[in-house]
Amino acid sequence: MSAAVETNDLGRNFGPRTALSGVTLSIRAGEMFALLGPNGSGKTTLFRILSTLLVPGAGTARVGGCDVVGEAMAVRHQIGVVFQSPALDPQLTVAENLRWAGNLYGLRGGELVVRARAAAEALGVSDRWADRVQSLSGGLQRRVEIAKCLLPRPRVLLLDEPSTGLDPAAREGLRATLERVRRDSEVTVVMTTHLLEEAERCDRVAILHRGRLVACETPAELRGRSGTDVAVVSGPEPEALAARVREIFGWPLLVRGERLRVEVPAGGEAAGRLVSALGAAADSVTVGRPTLEDVFLDLTGEPLCGEEER
């Protein structure tokens, strides 16, 4: 299969600040792809370049085989873009917004009405057809926005932090919607996210850190990257625990608050060895396969979480 999105040594500076540097990646047609990273990692810069809103400073990017700079209009014909804040007119109704958006893509008349109805139906917003968008909840607005973006039948759907501002139920609904959309309309889905559970359910994940691409693999491959498991040990005196673990086992570890995160050999014996070595000094010991969070920490040396959206 051909690449739906391809970047080659892509970079962009804002004044003296490097937002993106040397990013080379290829997204296959029909893939569900996540750009994962905290704020300032460059994922939004990459998103804006792919959606033709920002010109790269270095390197090239192609979407659907067309260059985002030289053939920007051809790229725009092929993409649907879902922004963090819905690009809907709150004063217009759902129907008016869909019709209006269709016009921008050259759709009109009977065909437009049929497509708009079908899109509203598919996204479960047809019962709000005649309501003004400002009267809809955030989750519903996001769905109207996606319906709007699917109207012109894009080959690539780009989403910027699609679950921002959604409650857990709406997030789950959005996820199901995206999976269905991808299956039904064979669209390539590319989303930026700083949420691991969102990235976890994509086909492949690109991890961005300080403007650089540090990994681009399936979630399973990422987790399998390290040959180690991760043990989390908690106790009243984490520093003392850390000293003991270092002394006895010499395993790499990190102290985070009340807890100790230890990289232990895979295989399952580590839990027992830790419990017998630490005894009553530890309140609990849990060992598991590394999560994407662990992988992120390994790759970047920094935790992903703890940062809120702007």
Next chain:
Amino acid sequence: MSGKRGLFFLPTLALWQREMTRFVRQRSRIIGALATPLLFWLLIGSGLGESFRGAEVEGGFMRYFFPGTVVLILLFTAIFSTVSVIEDRRDGFLQGVLVAPVSRASIVSGKCLGGMTLAAAQAALFCLAAPWAGLPLDGAVVVRLLVVLLLGGFALTALGFVIAWPLESTQGFHVMMNLVLIPLWLLSGAFFPARAGTWTEWAAAVNPLAYITAGVRRAFYGDGADLGLVPTFGAAMTVTLIFAAIMFVLALRVVRRGGPESR
């Protein structure tokens, strides 16, 4: 694939239509753009009328001030219709338009034609009161009025677009309005006539708004009337046409350069 070029006509129509719908749904805008100049005209016109005497203003100040009020309505409506550029950017709506395969000329045209329609319609509505100010309406007057209102409305909306596009907040816009546009209007001959040999003469000569005011004045009075320095209708419209063209090209250039967030 449906071509590599941006679409023009349908998006332009859609953008124009949205301006209309939004305007109708925001009633305060209709009142604001019409009531403020009307109050100006009534209060300033009747208040200053007594103390304002000059050869150029026969028929009283209310009559003199009427074309200037028409231009103020045109200015307010046209300029404020472009505030939505800033609001659309803030709300994220504009991005949705920018990523659509829409030619950039269509984005400018839809906006300018929308602002033009609204401004000309509001000003025309006010012009229906002209007979009470001692300015009778006949066929020729109406035709001339439509020409100057449409052309002037387009030019002023394009000017507003050029100002609004690079701004991140509406505050900057109000500063521009108060510091630049209102003084331009005051010096346009709307309020008092430019006098030969004084600085008001060249101030009016280089002021694009003065030609729109002149156009409205000539539309009412005709080219035969002695209006001092006020140029003929044809001359005023030629300058306004050039002004509109320059503003349109500038608007196109600022759009192609990108908004404040792309730097």
